[in-house]
Amino acid sequence: MTVRTHTKTRAKGEAAFDEPAEEIDIGPLSRMIGYALRRAQIAVFEDFIASLAEVNLRPAQFSVLLVLDRAPGSTQSAVATALGIKRANFVAMLDELESRGLAERKLSVNDKRSNAIFLTVHGRKTLARARALALQHETRQIARLGDDGLDTLLRLLGRLSAR
Amino acid sequence: MTVRTHTKTRAKGEAAFDEPAEEIDIGPLSRMIGYALRRAQIAVFEDFIASLAEVNLRPAQFSVLLVLDRAPGSTQSAVATALGIKRANFVAMLDELESRGLAERKLSVNDKRSNAIFLTVHGRKTLARARALALQHETRQIARLGDDGLDTLLRLLGRLSAR
Numbered sequence: 410m411t412v413r414t415h416t417k418t419r420a421k422g423e424a425a426f427d428e429p430a431e432e433i434d435i436g437p438l439s440r441m442i443g444y445a446l447r448r449a450q451i452a453v454f455e456d457f458i459a460s461l462a463e464v465n466l467r468p469a470q471f472s473v474l475l476v477l478d479r480a481p482g483s484t485q486s487a488v489a490t491a492l493g494i495k496r497a498n499f500v501a502m503l504d505e506l507e508s509r510g511l512a513e514r515k516l517s518v519n520d521k522r523s524n525a526i527f528l529t530v531h532g533r534k535t536l537a538r539a540r541a542l543a544l545q546h547e548t549r550q551i552a553r554l555g556d557d558g559l560d561t562l563l564r565l566l567g568r569l570s571a572r
Numbered sequence: 573m574t575v576r577t578h579t580k581t582r583a584k585g586e587a588a589f590d591e592p593a594e595e596i597d598i599g600p601l602s603r604m605i606g607y608a609l610r611r612a613q614i615a616v617f618e619d620f621i622a623s624l625a626e627v628n629l630r631p632a633q634f635s636v637l638l639v640l641d642r643a644p645g646s647t648q649s650a651v652a653t654a655l656g657i658k659r660a661n662f663v664a665m666l667d668e669l670e671s672r673g674l675a676e677r678k679l680s681v682n683d684k685r686s687n688a689i690f691l692t693v694h695g696r697k698t699l700a701r702a703r704a705l706a707l708q709h710e711t712r713q714i715a716r717l718g719d720d721g722l723d724t725l726l727r728l729l730g731r732l733s734a735r
Contacts (some may be wrong), residue, residue, distance in 0.1 A: 433643045433654040435635075441614045441706070442713045443631050449729040450609040455605050461693060467608050472598075480596045491596040493611060514672060543604070550605045553731045562728045563603060566612040568716045 442569070446447060457571060460546035463541045468514055469494060469502060471479040471543060473529060474536045484517065605732070616713060623709035627702045632657060632665060634706060637691060637699045640675060645688040647680065674698055 438444050440467065457468050464472070469492070476488050478483075489499035506512040512533035514524035528536065551559050601607050604633035620631050629637070632655070640652050646654075652662035666689065666704065669675040674695035714722050 412722055421733075428723075431645055432696075433639060433650055435639055438635055438638055441710060442717075442722070442725070443613070443620050444635060445614055445632070445729045445733075446609060449732040450606070450613045451656060451735045452735060453606045455610055468610070472601055472607060475601055476596060476598060480597055483596055484656040487596055493614060507692055518623055528616055547604060550732060554605075554728055555731070558731070559603075559605070561724060562605070563608055565717055565721055565725045566608045566722070568718070569612040569713060570608075570615045571693055571716075572615060 421524060432456070449450050450554075456549065457543070461539055461542050463531065463542065464535050466535070466539050470537055471536075472508060473499075473502060473506065474532060474539065476534055477526055478533065482515075482517070482528050484523040485514075486523065487528065497539045587630065609732075618708050619712065620706070624705050625700055626705065627642050627700070629702050633669060634699075634702055635672065636662075636665065637695060637702065640691045641696065641699055642688055642706050645678075645680070647686040647688060648677075649686065651689065670697070 422447055457471075461467075461471065470480065472492050473488060473494075476491060477483065480487075485499060485503060486496070488494075489496055492499075492547070503514070507514065510529055512526055512528055513524055517523055518523040554562060617631055620634075624630075624634065635655055636651060636657075639648070639654060640646065643650075648662060648666065651657075652659055655662075657665070666675065666677070670677065673692055676692055676711055677689055680686055680688040717725060
């Protein structure tokens with residue numbers, strides 16, 4: 410992977426100093442798993458965010474709404490754990506979803522120490538639209554991967570995630 | 573992917589309220605490419621950070637030192653662009669590397685408006701040790717992927733990253 414960084418537009422006869430290379434070749438870094446994962450994840454997330462611009466949901470917010478739709482009344486810690494989101498980050502995210510009227514905390518009947526989280530009617534409607542947009546995004550990514558690419562990718566990613 | 577969230581320890585005869593499910597099954601989310609990428613990336617980064625604890629370098633910091641070693645004297649924008657790091661984040665990262673004595677900015681002879689960045693002697697020594705530790709990390713990840721797993725994974729990730 411290379412990138413153009415410097416254009417040679419030196420006037421004729423100008424001294425030839427040691428110039429920075431025109432391109433930085435990142436070399437072996439491009440074959441490091443963590444680096445390649447991060448670049449792909451950023452590219453896919455950028456497409457996701459652009460695809461869901463209409464509903465203004467980032468990937469993590471979308472995943473929280475999906476989980477609340479499947480498991481209404483879950484506690485904060487249950488949702489955060491299931492999605493691998495750090496507690497502090499999750500509280501801030503939930504505050505935002507609540508201020509936007511997409512989700513609400515209610516006192517849990519089972520555990521007085523923790524709130525149960527639910528989607529609002531507006532949250533469910535927004536999620537329905539978000540799902541349709543996310544499907545378009547996902548279809549594009551799958552097409553990039555080619556035949557059998559999705560299953561192979563998910564299998565390999567699963568091996569890296571398992572702890 | 574499931575996670576235990578609630579233990580049923582109801583006393584005999586206690587009313588059977590609607591309880592939250594014992595586990596949250598995240599359902600179709602686990603097959604979404606962005607989600608699977610992010611979980612794998614976090615897992616790999618956690619292993620990387622633990623592996624490089626001795627030199628206290630995060631993945632992005634390591635990648636910057638690697639690039640500066642390959643292309644000494646590069647400008648901030650060249651390095652940030654090559655690595656896909658946002659400008660504001662990169663400036664903060666470079667400030668930290670400089671305060672730790674690992675890298676230094678010098679006035680560029682070619683472009684008076686931008687600094688050239690170099691590793692210090694301490695930076696080069698630290699990078700040498702970091703490389704050895706990163707290799708151990710990488711070897712573990714490759715072993716997880718199994719035969720031909722690395723080449724296949726990098727090929728698929730490349731298809732997602734290409735824009």
